[in-house]
Amino acid sequence: MKKQALILFAHGARAASWAEPFLRLQKLTQESSPELKVELAFLELMQPQLPEVVKNLVDQSYESITITPIFLGQGGHLIRDLPLMVEEIRQQYPNLQIKQVAAAGEDAGVLHAIRDYCLRSMNP
Amino acid sequence: MKKQALILFAHGARAASWAEPFLRLQKLTQESSPELKVELAFLELMQPQLPEVVKNLVDQSYESITITPIFLGQGGHLIRDLPLMVEEIRQQYPNLQIKQVAAAGEDAGVLHAIRDYCLRSMNP
Numbered sequence: 001m002k003k004q005a006l007i008l009f010a011h012g013a014r015a016a017s018w019a020e021p022f023l024r025l026q027k028l029t030q031e032s033s034p035e036l037k038v039e040l041a042f043l044e045l046m047q048p049q050l051p052e053v054v055k056n057l058v059d060q061s062y063e064s065i066t067i068t069p070i071f072l073g074q075g076g077h078l079i080r081d082l083p084l085m086v087e088e089i090r091q092q093y094p095n096l097q098i099k100q101v102a103a104a105g106e107d108a109g110v111l112h113a114i115r116d117y118c119l120r121s122m123n124p
Numbered sequence: 125m126k127k128q129a130l131i132l133f134a135h136g137a138r139a140a141s142w143a144e145p146f147l148r149l150q151k152l153t154q155e156s157s158p159e160l161k162v163e164l165a166f167l168e169l170m171q172p173q174l175p176e177v178v179k180n181l182v183d184q185s186y187e188s189i190t191i192t193p194i195f196l197g198q199g200g201h202l203i204r205d206l207p208l209m210v211e212e213i214r215q216q217y218p219n220l221q222i223k224q225v226a227a228a229g230e231d232a233g234v235l236h237a238i239r240d241y242c243l244r245s246m247n248p
Contacts, residue, residue, distance in 0.1 A: 006246055013199035021197050021229040028239045036246070068245045070196060070238060073145055075137035101245040104238045105145040113237030114194060114228045115152045121192045121225040122130055122160070 002063040002097070005037040007053055010070045011077065012042035019046055022070060037062060043077055054089050054096075064097040072105030126187040126221070129161040131177055134194045135201065136166035143170055146194060161186060167201055178213050178220075188221040196229030 006029065010022045022040055030038040037060075041053040048056075050067075057065060067086065069078050086100050104110050130153065134146045146164055154162040161184075165177040172180075174191075181189060191210065193202050210224050228234050 004246065006242060008242060010196070013197060015199045015203055017203070018197035018199035021227075021235060025235050025238055025242075028235060029242050032239060033243055038242075066246050068242045070242075072134070072194060072196065073137060073142035075139045075142035079139055079141070103145070104241050107237075107241040110234070110237045110241050111145060111149050111152060113231075113234045114149055115156060117228050117231040117234050118130060118132060118149075118153050118162075118192045118194075119157055122128065122190050 003037070003061055004064045004066070005039060005057045005062045006033075007050070007057075007065060007067045008038065008040045008070050009050060009067050009082065010040065010042055010046075012044045012046035012049075014045055025070065041067075043081065050085055051089070054093070054098075058093050058096060063095070065099070067098065067100045069101070069103045071103040074103050074106065078103055127161070127185055128188045128190070129163060129181045129186045130157075131174070131181075131189060131191045132162065132164045132194050133174060133191050133206065134164065134166055134170075136168045136170035136173075138169055149194065165191075167205065174209055175213070178217070178222075182217050182220060187219070189223070191222065191224045193225070193227045195227040198227050198230065202227055 008022060008026055026038055026040045039053050041048055041050040071078055082100060086098060089098055132146065132150055150162055150164045163177050165172055165174040193206065195202055206224060210222060213222055
């Protein structure tokens with residue numbers, strides 16, 4: 001069976017506090033799926049960034065990578081920037097299976113959870 | 125009882141596709157809570173923006189507004205920009221009750237739903 005990794009791909013920001021939910025998400029996901037390697041990679045402004053994370057996974061003999069954008073909406077970063085980065089990775093590592101899936105915010109379960117949070121936030 | 129409104133506050137982007145999950149979220153939230161007015165407001169690049177949405181609510185006699193940031197992380201926009209906007213709104217409408225709550229991505233229920241999506245995205 002191929003060694004599989006999941007990369008949580010997030011935007012990044014100048015404020016260090018911005019990374020906290022993503023670090024919690026990485027921990028939660030890793031704990032739920034100990035057999036899977038779960039990494040966090042940023043597009044910009046924060047480290048580590050995607051090319052470095054992929055290189056490390058390839059160096060550790062991971063053969064199949066899913067990149068899951070932890071973005072709410074599908075804007076220019078996911079429509080243009082990420083596919084270009086994935087194409088570069090494909091050219092660099094032709095034997096690596098690499099899959100880019102839809103933004104987390106496109107998922108009905110995620111939207112329902114945000115809806116529940118919004119309604120709770122009215123009356124804490 | 126005061127007329128209450130909930131504003132889902134999102135970033136905005138150039139790509140029109142970016143707004144879709146937020147529009148679905150607004151619809152979902154409004155359907156779950158028909159007695160509440162649920163509005164969507166953007167920080168930048170998309171319309172309507174926060175000052176206009178608040179003005180319309182005040183014009184419709186809403187007296188209490190909760191602003192819930194539909195952001196994953198707490199970066200400069202939520203640490204600096206939004207509190208400044210809320211302060212301006214407070215000065216402009218001193219009788220309006222206005223509350224800014226934490227980013228949706230800080231909520232454990234939201235993070236668990238994203239974790240579930242990530243794990244499903246590996247094996248669709």
